[in-house]
Amino acid sequence: MSFNVALSGLNAAQKDLDVTSNNIANVNTTGFKESRAEFVDVYAASLLSSSKTKVGDGVLTAEVAQQFSQGSIKFTNNSLDLAITGNGFFATVPELNSLETSYTRAGQFKLNQDNFIVNSQGGHLLGFPVNADGTSASVSLSTAEPIRIPTASGAPQKSSEVDIRMNLPAGDSFISSAPGNFDPEDPLTFNHSTSVTIFDSLGDSHIMTYYFIKDDPSVNPNEWMLFASVDGKPIDLEDPAGGGTNPVGGNISGPLSTGGGLTGARLVFDSSGDFQSQIPTAANGGIITSDFSNHLPNGADTSQTIQIDFNLDPLGPNPNEPTQFASNFEVTSLQQDGLAVGRLTGIDIGTDGLVRATYSNGTSEPLSRIAMVNFANEQGLKQVGNTAWKESITSGEALAGEGGSGTFGTINSSALEQSNVNLTSELIDLISAQRNFQANSRALEVDNQLNQTILQIR
Known part of the structure; x- marks a missing residue:
């Protein structure tokens, strides 16, 4: 019986060595979870045997349990x-x-x-x-x-709205030749300009420029005329009244150098520089361009229009509105909602x-x-x-x-x-398993010697 007990101890020690060696071998394995050999004793007793003098029958490997603790x-x-x-x-x-x-x-x-x-x-x-x-x-x-x-x-998105915030200088002088001789290529025919990159339905970029012209203060005080162009080519702003005339009197369409006419818009301020109104006014509150029929030769959607939103607030001054103060021309916000093709x-x-x-x-x-x-x-x-x-x-x-x-x-x-194996602990366990193996080997050797002694009795 003692021979089998020592043999079971050897098997258990070998299992412990195997588990420890496997943990050490996987110390650098990403996501590895260490295991632990768990043992139970073997005890078998019959109905009439004395439990006071019964000796255990060895050891048995109950489970090699994985330890799912967090790795570093x-x-x-x-x-x-x-x-x-x-x-x-x-x-x-x-x-x-x-x-x-x-x-x-x-x-x-x-x-x-x-x-x-x-x-x-x-x-x-x-x-x-x-x-x-x-x-x-x-x-x-x-x-x-x-x-x-x-x-x-990434799919492109054509521009449909441009949001503008700016200050128009109150002290600017009236250009007597404007707007009749307005020419986007001649800076002497307008007071200020600013540009933004817009996109068509194919994701191609275009430069849309806005031109601001101070109106005659003796006729229309605190008013500015607005014109637009796409890629340097003038584009009409939508005129709900039709005929290319300003709905509140005063023709703001003047012949270009090419001999054509251009429909613009009007921005009206009060004496304190607050933005009061815009003409023409679309139903949704913005100034809208005509379609891009003559501006998109690349096959993009020519029905595209762009709403120029000045964030008009009829209830009073608003920080998102343009202003007309005695200060320099300054654009504080110029944003559009189109997108180019994205990689x-x-x-x-x-x-x-x-x-x-x-x-x-x-x-x-x-x-x-x-x-x-x-x-x-x-x-x-x-x-x-x-x-x-x-x-x-x-x-x-x-x-x-x-x-x-x-x-x-x-x-x-x-x-x-990383692996949750603690290398220091595993090396200590390795030494312990080695000693356990040696002790069971010694017990097996002693059992063998006793058996040899008994066999040699005459």
Whole structure:
């Protein structure tokens, strides 16, 4: 019996050595979780045996239990390197249409040839679909799908509105030849000008310029005339009255140097410099250009118009309105809502797992939200290698959720979770297991010597 007891001790010591050696071997494996050999004694007694004198029957390996404590975080320069701080696992599938889900804490992800986010084994990272505002459309593992980074450029958006804030100098003199001889190429025919880059429906850029001309103070005090051009070519401002005349008297359309006529607009201030009205006034409160029929030869939408919004507030002075003070000409805001064609410039991943693509035209687009998975019993997961686990009966069903919500940890981009192996502790355990092995070997040797002695009795 003592021979079997010593043999079981050798087997247990060998198992302890194996587990410790495996932990040490994976000390630099990203996302690795150390294991611990757990042993129980063996005790068997019959109904009539005396428990007071019964000796145990050895030792047995009960379980090699994984320890899912947090590993330290190592920061990198790759935005697709992901680390989980707290509970949870990443979910991956080996192929696009596969339902064979594996779970991992190793976040060494990259793009494959089809721009899907994958790990070094080719497993596709799963994510939840998201709405345009970045909220999750569904938080269910059954709806999660492999995350793909788009290769297409960001779609252009044609300009439809320009917002202007400025100060027009109250002391400017009236140009007697204006507006009849207004010429956008002759700075002597207007007082001031400013420009903004706008975009057509194809994302092509154009320079839209606004020209301000002080009206005759003896006729229309505190009033300015406004004209516009696109790429240096004058464009009419929409005139609800028709005929190219100002609705409140006074023709503000004058013959250009080309011999044509141009319809402009009028900005009216009061004696304190407050913006009072704009003429003509569209139904939505802005001054609108005519269509771009003669300004877009590149095949873009020629029905495009642009509303020039001066933020008129009929209730009184407003900081967003233009002013007419005794100060220099100053443009404090000049913004438009169009977008050029954008190329993909980067991928941002938030702590909640939201994957957002950013484009060179200043826009960003939410793509997906990285699926997080947790289990009632992490130690019940079945190891499958490559720092991955699979669901088992003892682990319970996979519970999906978003990073940072409930019991789920947060996701750190440009970071990796290192192995949770403590090398110092493992070396000490290695020495302890070695001593245990030597002691059981000695017990086995003594048993063998006793057996030899008994066999030699005559």
